[in-house]
Amino acid sequence: MSDSNDKLNRDPITGAPGSHPVGTGVGAAGGAVTGAAAGSLAGPLGAIAGAVVGAVVGGLAGKSAAEVINPTDEEAYWHAVYEQEPYFVAGHTFAHYGPAYRAGWEARVAGTDWDTARAEWARKWDREHAQGGLKWEKAQPAVKAAWDRANRRYVQETGY
Template sequence: MSDEKHDNLDLISGEAGAHPVGTGIGATGGALAGAAAGTLGGPIGSVVGGVAGAVIGGLAGKAGAELVNPTAEEAYWRERYATEPYYEAGRTYDDYGPAYALGWTGVGLYGGEFDAAEPQLARAWEAQRGRSSLAWPHARHATRAAWGRVNENLTDAVVPLDNDDVIAVLNDLLETCRDGEYGFNTCADHTSTAQLKVVFQQRSKDCTAAALELYNHILRLGGTPKDGGTASGAIHRGWAAVRGALSGYSDYAVLDECERGEDTALARYRKALKEALPADIRAVVEGQRQGAQRNHDQIKALRDQYKLGA
């Protein structure tokens, strides 16, 4: 065996430059379709179909899977599956996990819109459902959700962003974090409920930490962090009603405004993730997006709780 090392050798062609995650996802997606076709010929057909599908899928998956991290997708859905609107009480992640995997791998294999690919996905499900007890009419909701999440993160850009554009994206998110810091602090000042004051102050600290992380990455890339994100920026980014009107708001109304602010923050993170960001920066942005999602969900749960008590 040669000791010569090559970075990112293509697992299928042997050529340099392949993305290991992309090839792996493509191969997995191809195996889903191959196994589904091979099942018609019995167990041996499944093996042959899976191998052939893996080869085809590996070649196809390299193009789009740069933006798909299977480990991150699995962790994301494992944490959230029980809060999804299609979740059925009493079911476990073992029921939904294979459906999510079919969704995030299917994007690289079939591409396009979910509805167009659904007949193929339904056939693949019957071969790949494993121990899941979900029939396709129920599993399809989880598959669609995972498909949509991956599609949302895909970019039409042919080449990665240049350094200046990456800095611009990070500066936009930096302002978003500072807006959140400002907004949550303002909400903390306008509530007399001890529980909410603690929540708002903690969320403000989270935004401060996220802003510092972005600030340091901007400096590392040779950029200049923006100074914006205070009251004037908040007006444009979802905290318009926070400052002047909150003194007369109930706790429910304050929470409602917070959720609006977090909706806007999430939209800006989703927009950033549609760009062709470098892998290390994408990981930072995705991590912060997940944090913003948790903030949003906590605020929404509290808002619903206070609405019931109003």
């Protein structure tokens, strides 16, 4: 597993604990787009103000989701259990399944619902993981398992 230092998620620049650049960035980007769209009803200045407010709110939401899901813990968990999963194929190693698990939990941290995550990865999996030896049909159950686990943890931790 991981030691307590892994849970600090230190900022790569400052070393401060509690850094979640991926979750914060994804949340900020989504919030900025949503805020800009909502603010555009008030004209160009409204769109700018909406983007700024949306980025801040989205960044905080993304950081909260990222704090619940620790990538080090998730990888250790899946590394320990992947061979017991019903979709496991003899001869495949964690190197085959690892990217699928990562895609699943990162999609949940980003706030992506399962249907959206599945559609997105169905379009790009084989292109991005052509050398991995695990085609989308075989990777999808692992992506879903990791998304489900991350979702359960998020709901349990946050209540929603």
